[in-house]
Amino acid sequence: MSAPALEPMVGRYLTMPVMGAECRIYFEEAGSGIPLLCLHTAGADGRQFRHLLCDEAVTSRYRVIAFDLPWHGKSYPPTGWQEYEYKLTTELYVETIRAFCLAMRLDRPVVMGCSIGGRIVLQLAHAHAGEFRALIGLESADYQQPWYDTTWLHRSDVHGGEVCAALVSGLIAPQSPTEYRHETLWQYMQGGPGIFKGDLYFYRVDSDLRGKLTGLDARRCPLYLLTGEYDFSCMPEDTLRTAESIPGAKVTIMKEVGHFPMSENPAQFRTYLLPVLEEILSATA
């Protein structure tokens, strides 16, 4: 048996207003330095970043913060949630992130988001670049072709958690460690009813950014796009196409990684992320 191990991150709750609704938000953080705000994928929560929160090569220089979006993980839905269907919109997502940064008094953080988080960093880069030191999109593209009908995610004759996990299981690279593959899937099994589907409203309906990123210039706010070769949802070619229209955007295609780099294969992911964080630090110095 190994000795008990206390991890360095701490978790806290924050209540803040988002577009007129009070939201009680759960977040975890570790480290000190430049704020690095991490955004989880659709239908999941901040646990996806647990390895990063324990990585001293990162936390020695960055204050890593991962919060659960309202309706996700340990963040409750706003009061009155039972009376309407959850649908994430571009505006709601942007304002939630900005409200969190404001409430936490984060000074020009680096924001790193995955999947829907990767999509929203493009919108942040486009509309609010001045508020951020750099932006990192994981599995990020302005658009990707849908590959299933989202109505399967929330109906009474199919277990939502199980079908969500089974659908995304193929997005994990075959090389990813079994332990982390199933840990990643466990989070999908635990999502609230209809929440993954509600997040995908943003992804599929409300945030097709093709042709809408005019004027985005990554030379003003550095933009890094890292995509796993096994991600067939946001495919490498989707990221490469997106980057073509953004001057200064830097793309890396990650080998032996799928749609959840930080949680499915943290050791492989950090080999790609650390040089990016180093470059951001160098530019800041």
Added chain:
Amino acid sequence: MANSGSSARTEQDRILVERFRRAIELAFKADTDLLRRGWLVDTCCLIEIGAERILLTIRNGRPAIMERVPLLVSWDFAIRGGAEAWTALWQPVPRAGWHDLFALTKRGAMCIEGNLQLFMANLQYFKDLVALPREGGTR
């Protein structure tokens, strides 16, 4: 689609069907967790491998294979793919974009059709079942 069901049967298709049959037999001889997870699965589904067709009749999660599909037979849903798609899916470490049923349907190399409620309600069971021929398989 890589296969319409009308192309000529090939030796490669036949070998793949045999590989699938043996993998299922072997898995269900042992105390596979597919039985635990699939205990509510009762269905009949058509699997098309190139020009070969087999019928899987599943009771309480345990499949039986019928290699001679009767005429006018009913089935609940079908999973169809060409030899290239099945061969790629069953590689020990499949290449990117060929490594999952939905990666293959997205690229048009496979097709899943019919009444999909039971398939979706037991999705991981079916994904794991059809991936059984993969050596050292991951799921």
